[in-house]
Amino acid sequence: MEQITIGFAVCGSFCTHARAVRALEELHAAYGQIVPIVSETTAATDTRFGRAHDLMREMERICGRRVIDTIAKAEPIGPGKLLDVLVICPCTGNTLAKLAAGITDTAVTMAAKAHLRNGKPVVVALATNDALAGSAKNIGALLDKKNLYFVPFRQDDPVGKPTSLVADFDLVAQTVAAALEGRQVQPLLLPPPAK
């Protein structure tokens, strides 16, 4: 097993949390050392997709350590050079916009800022209904950002949700491996699901 430390940050795309937990398990099996992180919205919101408490306990069970859930707890990632790669999975339109604008007001955006200052890779698994609308300019800005890599994504429902894009969570581990080598996995744009 490679001695790599991964930050795994979960944002409030609640319908994708089950897929994110599977990706977390896959990364844990491959790399072992994972630091779990959640946005404040994720930590505080129960939805029809599950309870916040249950998600965080599951992340802590897999990783064997407590979740980082505040800006103060995320800040040491920078000076301590704690991570080799940070994965944001899922990444909401909200967090995407903050990353593009340089806003740091959540545990996840603090983790990203702290980690990027060390010149290390960030991997984004986006999931947002407005990706081809309001979030499009932010995706464009981040495609052009150094050390930022995207998990390949697709229109998940081109007819029903024509502006939605969702990463293929089965490709998270592959994207992390490539990002650690300074490569973007290709193709970045995947075909929509077969009907």
Ligand SMILES: Cc1cc2nc3c(=O)[nH]c(=O)nc-3n(C[C@H](O)[C@H](O)[C@H](O)COP(=O)(O)O)c2cc1C
């Ligand atoms: C049930 C539910 C599902 C949501 N799904 C998504 C989603 O898939 N993608 C997204 O960008 N926002 C989604 N949101 C909105 C975000 O949770 C909201 O923008 C929040 O501010 C995100 O904060 P964060 O980026 O700090 O986690 C959802 C909200 C709720 C209540």
